[in-house]
Amino acid sequence: MTLYAFYFISFLAVLSALMVVFSRNPIHSVLYLVITFFCVACHYLLLNAQFLAAVHVIVYAGAIMVLFLYVIMLLNLNKDDESQKSNLWKAGAVITSGLLLVVFVGALRGAEAESVSFASSNNTGLVKNLGRLLFNEFLLPFEIVSILLLAAMVGAVMLGKTHMKRAKEIAHEKNGRGSVASARGIGNIKELTK
Amino acid sequence: MSEVLTFKLILVFSIFGVTLLIAMYSTYLERKVAAFIQDRVGPDRAGPFGLLQPLADGVKMFMKEEIIPNVSNKFLFIVGPCVAMLTAIMAGVVIPWGGTLTINGTQYNLQIADLNIGILYIFGVVSIGVYGIMIGGWASNNKFSLLGAIRASAQMISYELAMGLSIIALIMITGTLSLQEIAAQQGGGVGSDWNMWNIVYQPIGFMIFIICAFAECNRMPFDLPETETELVGGYHTEYSSMKLGFYLFAEYINMFTSSAVMATLYFGGYNIPFINDLGLDPNVATILGTVFFFMKIGFFIFFFMWIRWTLPRFRYDQLMNLGWKILIPLAIANVAVTGLVMILMD
Amino acid sequence: MTNTGLVDYLPILLMFLLAAGFVGVTMVVTHWLGPKRKTKVKLQSFECGIESKGNARQAFPIKYFLVAILFVLFDVEVIFMYPWAVNFKEFGIPGFIEMIVFIGLLLVGFFYIIKKKALEWED
Numbered sequence: 269m270t271l272y273a274f275y276f277i278s279f280l281a282v283l284s285a286l287m288v289v290f291s292r293n294p295i296h297s298v299l300y301l302v303i304t305f306f307c308v309a310c311h312y313l314l315l316n317a318q319f320l321a322a323v324h325v326i327v328y329a330g331a332i333m334v335l336f337l338y339v340i341m342l343l344n345l346n347k348d349d350e351s352q353k354s355n356l357w358k359a360g361a362v363i364t365s366g367l368l369l370v371v372f373v374g375a376l377r378g379a380e381a382e383s384v385s386f387a388s389s390n391n392t393g394l395v396k397n398l399g400r401l402l403f404n405e406f407l408l409p410f411e412i413v414s415i416l417l418l419a420a421m422v423g424a425v426m427l428g429k430t431h432m433k434r435a436k437e438i439a440h441e442k443n444g445r446g447s448v449a450s451a452r453g454i455g456n457i458k459e460l461t462k
Numbered sequence: 463m464s465e466v467l468t469f470k471l472i473l474v475f476s477i478f479g480v481t482l483l484i485a486m487y488s489t490y491l492e493r494k495v496a497a498f499i500q501d502r503v504g505p506d507r508a509g510p511f512g513l514l515q516p517l518a519d520g521v522k523m524f525m526k527e528e529i530i531p532n533v534s535n536k537f538l539f540i541v542g543p544c545v546a547m548l549t550a551i552m553a554g555v556v557i558p559w560g561g562t563l564t565i566n567g568t569q570y571n572l573q574i575a576d577l578n579i580g581i582l583y584i585f586g587v588v589s590i591g592v593y594g595i596m597i598g599g600w601a602s603n604n605k606f607s608l609l610g611a612i613r614a615s616a617q618m619i620s621y622e623l624a625m626g627l628s629i630i631a632l633i634m635i636t637g638t639l640s641l642q643e644i645a646a647q648q649g650g651g652v653g654s655d656w657n658m659w660n661i662v663y664q665p666i667g668f669m670i671f672i673i674c675a676f677a678e679c680n681r682m683p684f685d686l687p688e689t690e691t692e693l694v695g696g697y698h699t700e701y702s703s704m705k706l707g708f709y710l711f712a713e714y715i716n717m718f719t720s721s722a723v724m725a726t727l728y729f730g731g732y733n734i735p736f737i738n739d740l741g742l743d744p745n746v747a748t749i750l751g752t753v754f755f756f757m758k759i760g761f762f763i764f765f766f767m768w769i770r771w772t773l774p775r776f777r778y779d780q781l782m783n784l785g786w787k788i789l790i791p792l793a794i795a796n797v798a799v800t801g802l803v804m805i806l807m808d
Numbered sequence: 809m810t811n812t813g814l815v816d817y818l819p820i821l822l823m824f825l826l827a828a829g830f831v832g833v834t835m836v837v838t839h840w841l842g843p844k845r846k847t848k849v850k851l852q853s854f855e856c857g858i859e860s861k862g863n864a865r866q867a868f869p870i871k872y873f874l875v876a877i878l879f880v881l882f883d884v885e886v887i888f889m890y891p892w893a894v895n896f897k898e899f900g901i902p903g904f905i906e907m908i909v910f911i912g913l914l915l916v917g918f919f920y921i922i923k924k925k926a927l928e929w930e931d
Contacts, residue, residue, distance in 0.1 A: 270814065295538060295600065302593070313817060322582035323887050330589025331883045334619060335876045337596055341612070342873055395579060395639055399891030403903055411906070413888065414913040417881050421917035424881070425926045428874040435870070470819045478826055527842045532851040533863055544831050551827040555820050574819045582890065603863050604853040616872050619879040626886040633893040699854055704838035708831070779929035782875075786927050790882070790918075794911060797889075801896065801904050808900070 274314055281307035294340045298333055305329040319395045469570050477574060481554055485714040486516040488763055492714075495767040523707035531700050535601040542598025543701065543708035549591040550715035556580040557722045558642045560732045560752035563745055572732075572752060573642055580641035581629060584723060585622070588678060592618050594712065595687065599697035610696030613778065614687030618678055620785040625674035627793035628667045631800040632727060635663055641723075645731030650738065659730040666796045668728045670789055675720040677785070679713060682770035686778055721762035722755075729758055874926055885914050 284303040291297050305328045312321035402410055490505065490512070497504025505512035530536055560572035577583050592615050599611020636644050650657040661668050677684040688696030695701075698709045725731060732751035742750070776784070853860050892899070892907050899906075921927060 273814075293535070295535070295597070299541075299593075299597070302590075313814065316814075318577065318579045319582070319891065322579045322586050325586035326582065326589050327880075327883060327887060330586060330592070331619070331880045334589075334592055334596070334615060335873075335880055337593075337600075338615075338873050338876045341600060341608075342867060342870070395891050395894045399895040400898075402888075402891055403895065403899060403906060407906060410888070411909060411913075414885070414910045417885060418913050418917040421878065421881050421914075422920060424874060424877040425921055425924050428870055428877075428926060429924060431870050471822065474819055474822045474826060478823065478830075524838050524841050525843075526838075527845065528839055529846075529850060531853045533853050540835065544835065547831050548824075548827050551830075552820075552824060555823050574823060575816050577816055602853070603865065605855070605866075608866075608868070612868055612872055616875050620875060623879060623882050623886060626883070627889075630886070630889050630893045633890065634896040637894055637897055639890070639894060694854065694856065703842050704834055708834075782927060782929055787922065794915070798908070798911075801907075804896070805901055805904060 270314055274311070277307050277310045277314070281311075295337070298336050298340065301336070302329045302333050305333070316394075319398050465568060466570070470574065473572070473574055477554065477559065478551065481551060481715055481718060482711075484718050484759075484763075485711055486520065488714040488717065489519065489710075490516045491763065492767050492770075495764065496771060499768075499771040520707075523704050526703040528705070529700075529702045531602065531604070533603045534700065535603065538597050538601035539700075540705070542594055542601055543698075543705040543712075544594075545597065546591065546594025546712040547708040547715075549587050549594060550712040550719070553584055553587040553591075553716070554719045554722065556583050556641055557719070557726060558645045558731055559755060561744075561748040563748055571642070572748065576640060576642045578638070578640045580644075581633070581639045581727075584719075585626060589619075589622060591712075591716070594709075595697050598701070598709070602697075602700035604700050606694045606699045607697050610687045610693050610699070614680060614697055617680075617684060617686060617781060617785070620782065621674040621677035621684075621789070624670055624785060624789035624793050625678065627790060627797065628670035628674065629727075630793075631667045631797045632660060632664050634797070634800055634804065635660065641726050641731075645726050645733065648730040649733035650735075659728065659733075661728040664728065664796075664800070666792065667800075668724075670793050670796070671728070672724060673784075673789065675724065676766070676769065677781075679716045679720060679766070681713075681717065681766055683773045683776055684781060685775060686781060689775065717763060717766050718759065721759045721766070724762055725755060725758040731755060871929065878921065878926075881917075882914075885911075 281304055284300045284307065287300040288297045288304065291300060305324060309321040309324040309329070312318075312324060493515070494504045494512075496502075505515040508514040508518045530539055555574045556577055558571070558573040558576070562569045562571055564570075595614045595618075596611050599607040599614070602608075632644075633639060636647055638644060644660075648657050648659050676682070680687050686696075687693075688698065693699070698706055701709060732748075732755040734751055734754045737747050737750065740747075853863070888910070889907070892903065896903065
């Protein structure tokens with residue numbers, strides 16, 4: 269029963285992951301990616317890691333994908349100014365991702381296939397047990413995570429503020445006195461990345 | 463096994479029905495409460511006291527012409543309201559609607575799914591709910607819709623944070639994420655097993671939670687995503703017929719679910735104080751508890767409507783300041799104080 | 809079926825199927841029932857009656873984007889607090905101090921954000 273569920277969910281996951289790559293509309297890609305994350309969360313459930321499943325949905329599907337949607341909406345999506353990448357770029361992208369694939373395959377070849385038990389006796393993934401592990405054995409990594417998050421916060425604010433300032437300057441140059449609407453930090457990506 | 467499954471099936475269907483019914487009659491209640499507060503009569507034409515009004519509205523929604531603008535992205539335009547409706551219905555799955563019923567010697571829980579991550583499940587579903595609004599607003603390809611969608615999503619994610627933080631302090635006390643256990647902990651009668659409702663221990667946490675619930679449902683002081691005066695209809699400007707109905711319906715279902723969550727987490731869920739001391743038949747006590755639970759939910763729904771006609775709308779910068787600069791630090795302080803008090807009490 | 813964890817999720821699947829069925833059927837039925845009198849003007853995007861100008865595929869302020877990034881970061885932080893809160897009674901004082909250190913570092917970031925006025929909506 270669980271094995272069939274596993275195959276079905278894996279099939280869905282791979283299918284939606286492929287759709288992420290093949291769909292032409294970036295918003296569709298984001299939605300397919302959300303479905304993929306759901307399938308991964310279901311895999312966590314099959315391993316009885318309920319907390320991780322919930323976290324996966326909340327953080328990946330609920331938070332990071334919202335960020336992705338924002339990024340896509342932040343860019344202009346009009347057909348006429350869709351930037352065409354030159355063949356050199358395409359070749360570069362193919363080579364880089366090909367190298368990544370080689371690394372992944374190489375790493376997985378070396379790994380030993382361990383049989384995973386779907387049994388409920390495996391209770392590590394429940395909140396209580398996970399908390400005990402996290403706050404005893406893995407205390408140091410946990411505290412380091414907070415420094416990582418702090419660095420990310422500072423980075424985001426730095427980048428965002430610079431953009432806001434530059435957007436204001438551009439608006440100022442363009443309109444002399446600076447129209448109110450554009451002075452409020454509307455970041456036109458094209459002008460900013462000149 | 464099959465008996466349990468049959469029971470679950472009946473429960474799933476009945477809760478689905480009750481959710482839709484309550485959402486339908488919330489629209490009626492909303493208009494009646496508005497009328498009462500503004501000293502009007504409200505809907506009174508369809509049926510006695512206008513009780514059939516929601517049915518008439520539903521039929522109207524069904525029979526309306528479906529307009530999908532030419533410039534919109536058609537697939538996403540249809541997906542948006544579907545996602546909103548689906549997530550709204552799915553959020554109520556983990557709520558314990560009552561205690562246990564004993565039929566033919568078998569005990570049945572009046573809860574669809576007792577997950578040991580119940581609260582996180584609700585957060586997960588709520589965080590997916592943002593997509594319904596964002597996709598719908600973006601796919602309409604209308605400036606008002608886009609503004610509404612962006613406002614709504616930024617508002618919802620900001621208040622999700624404060625909501626998550628306000629729950630932390632509650633979990634420190636209860637020590638579990640399962641809604642069933644949290645509800646059960648608040649029951650009891652006279653004597654040593656007398657337990658207070660969580661609102662007594664967590665008044666500030668509850669205040670933060672209810673403010674965030676208003677913001678998550680896009681209800682009145684926080685209804686910036688659909689401000690009629692500046693954004694026409696906000697993210698659902700372009701919608702018509704049942705697709706608009708789904709967005710409106712989802713809002714009422716969300717209101718119902720968040721009322722149920724508030725009642726469960728902070729107001730004892732299905733527990734009636736001292737019910738165990740009356741010596742009632744357990745089944746009768748369970749049914750009474752469920753009725754009491756729905757009364758609590760009803761009160762919160764009324765509260766939502768009461769606030770709507772009492773407070774004016776926030777400005778967007780005020781909304782963001784409240785979410786980020788007041789509620790989040792307050793929630794963190796609440797966690798710290800709760801922790802300190804709990805350690806000192808030991 | 810020995811897996812007790814999974815059985816709990818079966819009714820959720822049931823509910824999902826029911827809800828999805830309801831949504832799908834309603835969509836089809838309303839499409840089928842409603843009148844279809846489409847005109848060119850009716851299918852234009854609504855702009856309060858005046859002729860619509862351009863479309864809505866425009867860039868919007870980067871502030872919203874910043875809010876989304878900060879949301880992701882704080883969301884991860886909140887998630888880390890759940891396993892701690894569940895075990896709070898067991899951990900006692902050492903656990904409390906550990907969490908204070910964790911939150912303290914993040915509060916530094918929070919004050920930085922406020923000092924840098926990254927969340928100011930009026931400028």
